[in-house]
Every structure is written in structure tokens, then in C-alpha cells.
Amino acid sequence: MKFKLFLFSFTFFSFIQTNYAQVNYTLTILDSGHRVSLRGLSAINNQVFWVSGSSGTVFRSEDGGKTLEKLTVKGFEKRDFRDIDALDARHAYIMAVDSPGLILKTSDGGKSWKTIFTDTSKGVFLDAFAFNQDGAAVVVGDPLQNKLAYMLLKKKDDDHFQKSMNSPVLETGEAFFAASGTNVQYVPGTRDYVLVSGGMVSRFFNKNEITKLPLLQGAETTGANSIAVWDKDNMYVVGGDFLHDKDITGNACYTKDGGKTWLYPETPPFGYRSCVMYLKENILLTCGTSGVDISTDGGIHWKNISTLGFHVCQLSKDGKVVFLAGQGGRIARLTLE
Numbered sequence: 398m399k400f401k402l403f404l405f406s407f408t409f410f411s412f413i414q415t416n417y418a419q420v421n422y423t424l425t426i427l428d429s430g431h432r433v434s435l436r437g438l439s440a441i442n443n444q445v446f447w448v449s450g451s452s453g454t455v456f457r458s459e460d461g462g463k464t465l466e467k468l469t470v471k472g473f474e475k476r477d478f479r480d481i482d483a484l485d486a487r488h489a490y491i492m493a494v495d496s497p498g499l500i501l502k503t504s505d506g507g508k509s510w511k512t513i514f515t516d517t518s519k520g521v522f523l524d525a526f527a528f529n530q531d532g533a534a535v536v537v538g539d540p541l542q543n544k545l546a547y548m549l550l551k552k553k554d555d556d557h558f559q560k561s562m563n564s565p566v567l568e569t570g571e572a573f574f575a576a577s578g579t580n581v582q583y584v585p586g587t588r589d590y591v592l593v594s595g596g597m598v599s600r601f602f603n604k605n606e607i608t609k610l611p612l613l614q615g616a617e618t619t620g621a622n623s624i625a626v627w628d629k630d631n632m633y634v635v636g637g638d639f640l641h642d643k644d645i646t647g648n649a650c651y652t653k654d655g656g657k658t659w660l661y662p663e664t665p666p667f668g669y670r671s672c673v674m675y676l677k678e679n680i681l682l683t684c685g686t687s688g689v690d691i692s693t694d695g696g697i698h699w700k701n702i703s704t705l706g707f708h709v710c711q712l713s714k715d716g717k718v719v720f721l722a723g724q725g726g727r728i729a730r731l732t733l734e
């Protein structure tokens with residue numbers, strides 16, 4: 398079923414200026430017309446993007462959001478699809494968190510879906526997945542028994558997921574958030590991935606390095622929610638406490654040496670943030686339930702561009718446009734000039 402999306406559409410033209418660079422942007426707020434929580438987003442270009450969320454919701458647009466197609470995932474109408482990764486307008490994977498944990502795939506633009514992974518074990522909770530350009534994937538979930546993190550890997554051109562042999566051992570109360578599907582990421586152009594945890598303990602993991610993040614932690618609702626990876630050295634992490642979403646304490650940090658050492662921004666984002674993304678080497682965008690911020694100096698200083706809440710922001714794979722999605726079915730498009 399297709400329906401008009403531009404029922405309520407507001408556009409803000411603006412620019413921000415810092416000592417470092419000027420960025421002009423246009424934020425267009427769209428409304429899906431469905432009061433669902435949207436946490437999965439995958440954008441191909443300024444026309445094609447996919448969004449997923451609660452109540453079995455998957456949306457797809459092929460015209461930059463002018464019209465939004467609501468897809469039905471037959472038999473899974475009540476599931477919470479917290480993450481989505483689309484390869485193009487026809488191929489996409491979606492992930493349902495628990496009871497059971499599921500990964501489904503479509504190859505026909507969402508007309509039909511095939512279940513390619515199911516875990517019915519008690520306590521399974523999938524948080525996020527990431528795919529690299531070879532089609533390899535990593536899936537991260539909450540710990541299951543013996544404090545072992547739940548981690549799956551998929552090889553190129555093969556839909557079979559296998560438990561990782563070297564999943565990191567987690568500390569008591571350490572877990573992963575299913576906030577925006579972005580706490581696991583591949584280092585661009587490689588088969589190496591990084592993860593960030595939260596809860597009682599918030600840490601960074603890559604194949605050689607496990608370091609404690611200087612973020613707010615010590616409660617179930619605190620810690621890292623998202624990591625953005627520019628290259629093997631430069632990465633940015635956001636989080637905080639989603640119960641206190643205007644609190645700026647320990648809500649962001651970055652590394653310039655692949656995670657060995659972490660630094661605080663001088664002007665942090667304006668509250669708890671669930672997603673962060675590099676738009677260019679020094680331009681970053683972050684969002685959370687209390688607003689959206691941009692940085693033009695590599696994340697050292699942040700400026701708020703909206704107080705509207707979003708769970709997830711994603712740069713399109715062609716690097717031309719950003720889409721955002723959040724609670725209440727809210728979707729937006731951010732264009733940088």
C-alpha cells in the first residue's frame with residue numbers, strides 16, 4: 398500500500414558557522430502517519446531509503462520520501478524490527494530482537510521475506526547488525542549464559558550465520574543497546590568490526606583492543622549507544638542516559654588511535670544521543686530523543702540544529718543525503734549544500 402507522506406512537512410533552511418567551517422543544511426520533517434517507534438534506517442541515495450520499527454513496521458521509499466510504501470512482513474506483524482540494512486531498492490535484511498531473535502531477507506523490494514536466522518532460546522536479544530561491502534555481516538546481541546556476548550558472523554554471499562568463536566567476555570551488567578542499530582560497525586573497506594557496550598560497564602571492542610569508554614555508566618540505562626567509524630584510527634561514540642535525555646554528562650567521546658585512548662569533546666552534544674554518523678571526515682551528525690546536533694570540527698564542538706527527537710540518523714550510501722527516524726513515526730531528511 399502506498400500513501401502520501403507529505404501530509405505535514407516543514408522545512409528549515411539554515412546554516413551554521415563555526416571557526417572551522419560553514420555548513421548549509423535543510424531539514425525537512427516528514428510524518429509517516431503511523432505512531433510507531435522507528436529505530437532501523439538504511440538509505441541508498443537521495444531517492445531510495447528503508448525504515449523499520451515496532452508493530453512489524455517496514456517502510457520503503459523510492460522517491461526521497463514523497464511517498465512511503467508500508468510493507469507487510471507476513472506472520473511478523475507484531476515484531477519490533479530494530480535494525481535494517483538495505484543493499485539497494487530490492488534487497489534488504491531486517492532484524493527482530495527477541496522471542497525469537499530473527500533475521501529476515503527480501504530480494505523483491507519487500508513483497509516477500511525469507512527467514513534466514515531464528516533463535517528461540519530463552520533470553521536471546523539481538524541488538525544490531527552491520528554488513529560490509531563484501532556482504533559479510535556481524536550481529537551483536539545481549540549476553541546469554543556465562544557472560545559471553547552473543548555474536549554471529551556471516552560470510553560473503555552466504556546467508557548462514559555462525560556463532561563467533563571469539564566473542565568478547567562481558568562484565569556483570571554489561572550489555573548492548575538496541576537503540577539505533579549502530580553499536581556495531583565495520584571499519585570501512587575492511588573485514589574488521591568494532592562494538593561498543595553499555596549498562597553497568599561501557600567498553601569498546603575491536604580485534605586487538607578492549608578499552609573502557611569515558612562515558613556515563615553504572616546503570617542499566619547508561620553507556621554507549623552508537624559508534625561511527627571514519628577509518629581504523631578515527632571513531633566517535635555517543636550515549637549517555639536515556640532516562641535523562643537532556644543530561645550532557647559523559648555522552649560522547651572520540652578516538653584518534655583506533656580506540657587505545659579516548660577524548661571528550663569540548664562542547665558535547667545537547668543530551669543523551671542514540672546515534673552518531675560521519676557525514677565527511679570532519680562533519681558529524683548525532684541524534685537522540687532530545688534533539689539533533691552537528692559538528693564541523695571532527696566532533697570537538699557540537700551545535701544543536703533541532704530539539705525534535707530522533708532515534709537514528711543515516712547518511713545515504715552514496716553520501717549525498719541524511720535520513721532520520723524516531724518515535725511517533727517521525728522521519729526527516731537533512732540535505733547538506
Ligand SMILES: *[C@@H]1O[C@H](CO)[C@@H](O)[C@H](O)[C@H]1NC(C)=O
Pocket residue numbers: 667701702703704
Ligand atoms: C538549541 O537548544 C536550545 C536550548 O534547548 C533551544 O532553545 C534552541 O531552540 C535549540 N536550537 C535549535 C535550532 O533547535
